[in-house]
Amino acid sequence: MDWVTTLPAPVVPTAPVVRWGHARWDIENQGFNELVNGWYADHVYKHEPQAMEAFLLTLFLAYNLFHGWLTRNLKPCNGVRPGSSGRGGWQPNFMAILESCGEVREP
Numbered sequence: 001m002d003w004v005t006t007l008p009a010p011v012v013p014t015a016p017v018v019r020w021g022h023a024r025w026d027i028e029n030q031g032f033n034e035l036v037n038g039w040y041a042d043h044v045y046k047h048e049p050q051a052m053e054a055f056l057l058t059l060f061l062a063y064n065l066f067h068g069w070l071t072r073n074l075k076p077c078n079g080v081r082p083g084s085s086g087r088g089g090w091q092p093n094f095m096a097i098l099e100s101c102g103e104v105r106e107p
Contacts, residue, residue: 039063
């Protein structure tokens with residue numbers, strides 16, 4: 001993979017640039033994947049441009065509020081913190097937190 005940047009190589013070595021690029025990919029992939037699959041951002045409910053814009057802005061606002069609440073209000077339990085799963089959206093991490101706190105019980 002090639003990376004292009006305007007930062008001079010002596011100031012910022014290659015390794016951090018590659019890490020930042022992969023982190024950005026993770027954010028984009030997780031965010032868009034979750035918005036399309038979990039929040040139904042791929043379906044157009046109205047076909048007027050203003051209605052589509054209002055829907056997407058409302059959806060983005062709800063998504064950011066939800067993830068802000070999830071990250072800031074879930075307390076760590078047994079070392080599992082919100083957002084520590086890295087991939088797969090919030091659902092697997094949320095379940096890991098509940099399981100580590102003894103909130104999920106096997107049937």
